[in-house]
Amino acid sequence: MRISVVMAGLNGAMAVGLGAFAAHGLAGTEMDYARGLVEKGAHYQLVHAVALAAIAGLVHQVPDEKFLRLAAYAMLMGILFFCGSLYIIAFSGITAFGAVAPIGGFAFIIGWLLLAAAGYRRFA
Numbered sequence: 210m211r212i213s214v215v216m217a218g219l220n221g222a223m224a225v226g227l228g229a230f231a232a233h234g235l236a237g238t239e240m241d242y243a244r245g246l247v248e249k250g251a252h253y254q255l256v257h258a259v260a261l262a263a264i265a266g267l268v269h270q271v272p273d274e275k276f277l278r279l280a281a282y283a284m285l286m287g288i289l290f291f292c293g294s295l296y297i298i299a300f301s302g303i304t305a306f307g308a309v310a311p312i313g314g315f316a317f318i319i320g321w322l323l324l325a326a327a328g329y330r331r332f333a
Contacts, residue, residue: 283320
């Protein structure tokens with residue numbers, strides 16, 4: 210699960226950077242909508258970066274890591290589709306990417322459910 214640790218670090222750094230950019234680089238009332246999108250994307254990205262780090266730490270505790278591996282991939286897909294679509298809309302103004310966000314949201318939900326399944330299997 211080295212990839213989870215790497216992705217946790219990269220996504221955490223990216224989320225903090227984008228969050229800071231939203232706060233300082235997207236100033237002014239004309240940028241409120243874009244700033245809100247970037248802040249929301251950065252928030253979700255950071256939360257799921259922490260989840261990826263936790264998953265990486267759990268791998269050694271769970272005998273069958275299949276669900277954990279799938280949870281990590283689902284969360285990565287969520288970051289890509291949900292957060293990515295928000296960033297694309299904020300920086301390009303192409304609102305059609307809003308149709309992609311629910312795919313990412315669904316991937317986040319699946320990731321959390323897979324994490325729950327891994328925990329259930331471990332302690333059942």
